[in-house]
């Protein structure tokens with residue numbers, strides 16, 4: 370329970386009995402929210418500067434409070450601060466210490482504010498900087514993906530639909546799909562900055578305040594664009610928390626999809642990529658094993674991000690306005706999601722740096738499964754003025770013939786091909802060349818080498 374310098378609860382004049390020890394044990398959040406100490410002190414300094422500017426507190430008191438807060442910040446960063454569960458949370462721990470350092474004048478700090486606006490001010494500032502940190506981590510992943518893509522522009526592999534060979538692609542084109550995904554993640558996080566730009570400080574408990582405060586001043590001081598509009602909404606709102614958790618979930622979902630894909634490709638059945646020893650682990654019983662455990666770790670972690678998003682959605686469901694203790698859990702949820710994502714991005718970056726293409730195997734797999742059938746159909750449309758549907762049927766008949774003869778498409782002789790379409794000439798054989806097939810997809814966004822090179826350059830400049 371929060372106490373003042375006389376070791377009395379701050380609300381002790383009103384509440385005569387101490388909280389039950391059980392509640393004291395579960396009701397505190399200091400172990401979690403002490404992480405907000407810098408933001409809390411920053412917010413308090415802006416608040417008292419504003420109180421002084423508005424002639425609500427004196428110059429002397431403002432300076433004393435700022436002196437005390439600065440000292441507390443140093444104590445905490447040097448790990449010389451004693452956090453106490455008795456004082457519930459970071460706000461009360463700091464206020465209590467301020468009383469010890471500067472005496473009774475510490476009591477002026479809480480004029481025209483409440484913990485309700487204080488906590489979300491801290492939290493918004495924290496999420497804002499963490500959002501930027503996540504974007505930097507995503508940028509590193511994008512960079513490593515681009516590097517791997519650059520090395521594999523002409524690495525041919527099968528593109529899959531339904532995990533069956535579909536059409537030939539460049540491995541780099543596949544990797545560039547990941548770049549698109551991560552780039553969208555960055556945009557999603559950046560878009561969140563808009564709602565994080567509204568300053569909650571000054572709405573106090575839920576009504577605003579009768580003091581003549583200047584919320585534009587604190588907004589500016591704390592790097593917000595403007596103050597929030599409605600005091601009740603402000604203390605109740607955790608949409609910005611949901612936005613963050615959702616963005617984390619989508620990003621970790623992307624990581625899990627990629628992780629799954631790399632797991633499949635590194636499996637003995639596919640053997641399309643090689644993971645260096647740095648990112649695999651062994652088995653305690655099977656000496657030959659090199660397992661993609663780290664990728665499995667990444668795939669699994671999306672589960673806890675979704676869990677966190679759903680925890681927060683569930684806490685908010687049906688919760689009346691305005692502040693309730695239920696909301697206190699928001700910080701633990703966000704910190705967990707944040708830390709996990711940052712960790713996953715670092716791991717994924719390391720994996721990318723330790724991944725190489727098994728080019729031979731990729732080409733081999735791309736040569737099976739009649740992967741150039743669509744190219745043949747396109748060829749018939751272009752060179753023999755057929756509709757695409759007609760060409761599709763002719764090609765299907767040619768694939769059937771190849772299957773019957775147990776041959777690949779490029780192993781059929783021109784005579785065999787002519788049995789299905791007499792107009793065909795030797796010229797058709799070039800459509801079975803995989804490089805030619807990949808390079809022919811020159812439409813914007815397609816897998817041609819030139820397109821990929823241009824895209825890599827574009828993203829490198831980003």
Ligand code: ARG
Pocket residue numbers: 398402458484485488692694696697698
């Ligand atoms: N530690 C609290 C939280 O994070 C701060 C707000 C407390 N407000 C209150 N009215 N009890 O939610």
